Amino acid sequence: MNPQTKGLWLGLAGVTLFAMTTPMTRLAVGPADDPQLPPLFVTAGRAALAGVLSLVYLLLTRAPRPQARHLPALAVSAAGTVIGFPLFLGLALREVNAMHAAVVTGLLPLGTAVVASVALRQRPSNGFWACAVLGFGLVAAFALLAGGQLSMADGLLMLAVLSAAVGYVSGAQLAKEWSAEHVICWVLVLSMPLTWPLAWHSWPTQPASLAAWGGFAYVTLFSMWIGFFAWYRALALGGTVRVSQVQLVQPFLSLLFAVPILGERLDTMTLLFSLAVIATVFVGKRMPVNLPAAAR
Template sequence: MRAESNVIAPAGITLGALGVLGFSFSLPATRLAVAGLDPWFVSFGRAVGAGLLAVAYLAFVRAPRPSRDQVRRLLIVALGIVVGFPLFTSLALTTQTSAHGAVVIAGLPMSTAIWAVIRAGERPRPGFWLASGAGFVAVLAFVATTGGISGGFELADAFLLIAIVLCGLGYAEGGALARDLGGARTVCWALVVSLPVTVPIALLTSDFSRSTGSAWFGFAYVTVISMFLGFFAWYAGLARGGVAKVGQVQLGQPVLTLAWSAFVLHEPVGWLTVAAAAAVLTCVVWTQRSRA
């Protein structure tokens, strides 16, 4: 049993890290998209595009239909990852930079862990919470010293806080459900059950009068990677390694997001990046050693 556990845990962490790598460009890509497209279209249009990919995938693998109880849980997943997080981050990034968004999104690992306790029945040990808190503080210190905090609480901050609460719920519920459905089928069915809502809203908000090439690039990324392929790895990792434990790999996401913001959007990032990244990665390793 121990040998099997030792194999599953690293696999779960690796898959989770791949998902985080894909998600790390989500905020900069969303920032590019909302510069030329309606934020509501960016939110629901990408869900429609990913939903069509999901339909094709489910038909290709001949996936059986989920049970009534699984559909109910899929609706919770959809509320968090298909509607909640994309919508509120898109609304926030119409007035804020992706670097500023990384400040608040740094709380997502803690949100995921808390929802894991509530929804997935996990009970991490005290050392796990201490490591998570230390990682959260390290990330906040990093973004604060590199220009991520613009000062003052604004409506955009409220949107981002709502986003991480709903996204944490979607991660936790989806990670638990992926133990039965698998990571790919979980996100695909969540996208499919959302189509009756996402399609009409996307059509009503499809104004392309200000669209640009960079906006469509950002939209394509959040559709294919952030909303679809990234979750294949992410939910598979959560199912194998545990929601609360693998969820802490997200601590590295703000660091990666700021790096993308500097490279693509030319937002300033200070010399403390390397030191802060090392501190965050240390906390991630610490959480993995704190057995759930």
């Protein structure tokens, strides 16, 4: 098997692991009428345990240590990907089902492109901005049709998208100097002075189901750690441009996984809006973006 093909298969494996994050988080936190693990505990606990695994990996691979100039980017990446995204997602999933969340968070690739264009002072084309506006409009329309109004949960999901986008862009700057695996590991390790006390403070006071603990174990081991290794290795083997397109199927896979894992029903409206968001992201990522003179 040539490296490009292997990269595509690894990329699909990584996206499949990430696609399970939404239904597994819903399983871990439970709905409002049957709460399971506290969202803050799921957020901090999964990062704390993944941080231990990351520390072992960094020691075994003799990874270079971060310098003082790396700390701001590491802090921003941690705030977005370790704390912000999983916390806002967990809080939202107490109020809406996994399918609803999968449609809204399907905007993440486009949201990341928007944040990157602002942070890097790029000049996206009018077509790019049109796709961005259309994508957010589709999500707002879906939320209105699904719930009759824009709810607090929809706001939390958009905050989750923004948090992850900011964290990804900051981490990408670090990946220019380190391997991407080392970036996520250092982000998790340096977050441990915060994540371990938070996990201890938010330890569940009520018993949770075995299924909820299973969801927590999944997002700890696969969503927070192993999934990144598969994904970054795929990008290295198959090329970023080619492999990153596989990520477009992630929202659709999340919808499918929510059926057997949570027993949710996939209706026509949810499916159509998900496909529309995926198509908008696909077109938007192909619109020209003018780099600043220094980058050129």
